[in-house]
Amino acid sequence: xxxxxxxxxxxxxxxxxxxxxxxxxxxxxxxxxxxxxxxxxxxxxxxxxxxxxxxxxxxxxxxxxxxxxxxxxxxxxxxxxxxxxxxxxxxxxxxxxxxxxxxxxxxxxxxxxxxxxxxxxxxxxxxxxxxxxxxxxxxxxxxxxxxxxxxxxxxxxxxxxxxxxxxxxxxxxxxxxxxxxxxxxxxxxxxxxxxxxxxxxxxxxxxxxxxxxxxxxxxxxxxxxxxxxxxxxxxxxxxxxxxxxxxxxxxxxxxxxxxxxxxxxxxxxxxxxxxxxxxxxxxxxxxxxx
Numbered sequence: 001x002x003x004x005x006x007x008x009x010x011x012x013x014x015x016x017x018x019x020x021x022x023x024x025x026x027x028x029x030x031x032x033x034x035x036x037x038x039x040x041x042x043x044x045x046x047x048x049x050x051x052x053x054x055x056x057x058x059x060x061x062x063x064x065x066x067x068x069x070x071x072x073x074x075x076x077x078x079x080x081x082x083x084x085x086x087x088x089x090x091x092x093x094x095x096x097x098x099x100x101x102x103x104x105x106x107x108x109x110x111x112x113x114x115x116x117x118x119x120x121x122x123x124x125x126x127x128x129x130x131x132x133x134x135x136x137x138x139x140x141x142x143x144x145x146x147x148x149x150x151x152x153x154x155x156x157x158x159x160x161x162x163x164x165x166x167x168x169x170x171x172x173x174x175x176x177x178x179x180x181x182x183x184x185x186x187x188x189x190x191x192x193x194x195x196x197x198x199x200x201x202x203x204x205x206x207x208x209x210x211x212x213x214x215x216x217x218x219x220x221x222x223x224x225x226x227x228x229x230x231x232x233x234x235x236x237x238x239x240x241x242x243x244x245x246x247x248x249x250x251x252x253x254x255x256x257x258x259x260x261x262x263x264x265x266x267x268x269x270x271x272x273x274x275x276x277x278x279x280x281x282x283x284x285x286x287x288x289x290x
Contacts, residue, residue: 003269004266004269004270004273007262007265007266007269008266010262011259011262011263011266014255014258014259014262015255015259017251017255018251018252018255018256018259021248021251021252021255022248022252024088024244024248025245025248025249025251025252028241028242028244028245028248029245031241032181032238032241032242032245035178035234035237035238035240035241036178036238036241036242038146038234038237038238039178039231039234039235039237039238042227042230042231042234043231045227046227046228046230046231049220049223049224049227050194050196050224050228052220053069053194053196053217053220053221053224054196056216056217056220057069057196057217058196060214060217066214066217066218066221067163067164067193068163068192068193068194068217068221068222068225069193069194069196069217069221070193071193072169072170072193073169074169074170075110075111075112075113075169076112076113076115076167076168076169076170077107077112077113077114077115077168077169077170077171077172078114078115078116078117078136078159078162078167078168078170078171078172078192079100079103079104079114079115079116079117079171079172079173079174080117080119080155080159080171080172080173080174080191080229080232081096081097081100081116081117081118081119081120081123081127081173081174082096082119082120082123082173082174082175082176082232082233082236083096083097083118083119083120083121083122083123083124083236084120084121084122084143084236084240085120085121085122085140085141085143085144086121086122087122088244088247088248089240089243089244089247090243090244090246090247091243092176092184092239092240092243092244093120093122093123093126095176095186096123096174096175096176096186097122097123097126097127099174099186099188100116100123100127100174101130103172103174103188104116104131104134114134115134115135115136115167115168116131116134116135116136117135117136117137117138117139117155117159118135118137118138118139119138119139119142119155119233119236120139120140120142120143120236121140121141124138124140136162136167137158139154139155142154142155142233143233143237143240146233146234146237148226148227148230151226151229151230151233152226152229152230155229155233156222156225156226156229156230159171159191159192159225159229160192160222160225163192168192170190170192170193171190171191171192172188172189172190172191173188173189173191173228173229173232174186174187174188174189175187175232175233175235175236175239176235176236176239176240176243177235177239178235178238178239178242180242181242181245181246182242182246184239184242184243187232187235189228189232191225191228191229192225194221194224194225194228
């Protein structure tokens with residue numbers, strides 16, 4: 001009977017866990033729709049900003065380019081690591097952390113000095129165990145009220161200020177780009193100095209700018225950096241919700257399989273107990289006859 005009671009308690013515990021994971025799946029699904037729309041709506045503007053910067057930069061003398069476009073001259077690298085504030089989202093956080101560890105090792109072997117800014121609690125909690133002296137700053141809870149204004153004032157302003165003070169020469173950010181609920185892409189991107197791919201330069205006749213290109217870039221580049229950071233933040237948020245929804249769906253299915261197996265084991269144990277009792281009763285009856 002003690003074994004039957006423990007099985008009943010375990011089945012009840014798994015069912016309670018299944019209800020929790022099912023609720024978390026539904027919440028993540030609702031958040032995913034909003035996060036996906038936000039990420040997808042931000043992409044065209046972010047791409048247009050980069051294309052505009054690339055077009056202007058292609059027309060001007062490289063020697064007169066602003067500091068945010070000029071090639072880095074030092075070996076001080078700042079890493080912006082975007083992770084989630086919470087777990088229960090599969091390999092979403094661990095994939096980024098593993099990649100960051102490999103990147104730090106590669107940079108240090110190349111003679112670079114590395115510092116880290118963590119956006120998200122999970123990245124901070126794990127990385128500070130191994131790289132605590134490298135962590136300069138952290139931003140927790142950004143996803144709770146995710147707007148461009150907050151990203152610009154809290155993250156971008158400090159990154160640009162630190163670059164202006166000469167605290168680092170290059171800034172790289174790593175995040176998960178949202179593809180679908182089942183698929184995200186680990187993305188490394190250099191935002192300071194901003195790099196412009198040839199595919200991001202507008203084709204055709206070059207427009208005339210007033211004031212001069214350098215002055216336009218001086219105003220446009222900080223906004224471009226802010227937009228890249230916001231894009232990374234919304235992509236990471238959508239990827240997190242998709243990963244959590246998928247993880248909770250798997251958890252619900254696994255709990256269902258476990259409940260089914262425990263139910264079979266419970267019925268077999270109960271049947272064996274009943275059979276044993278019947279045999280004892282029959283044996284007792286036979287002994288009385290003798």
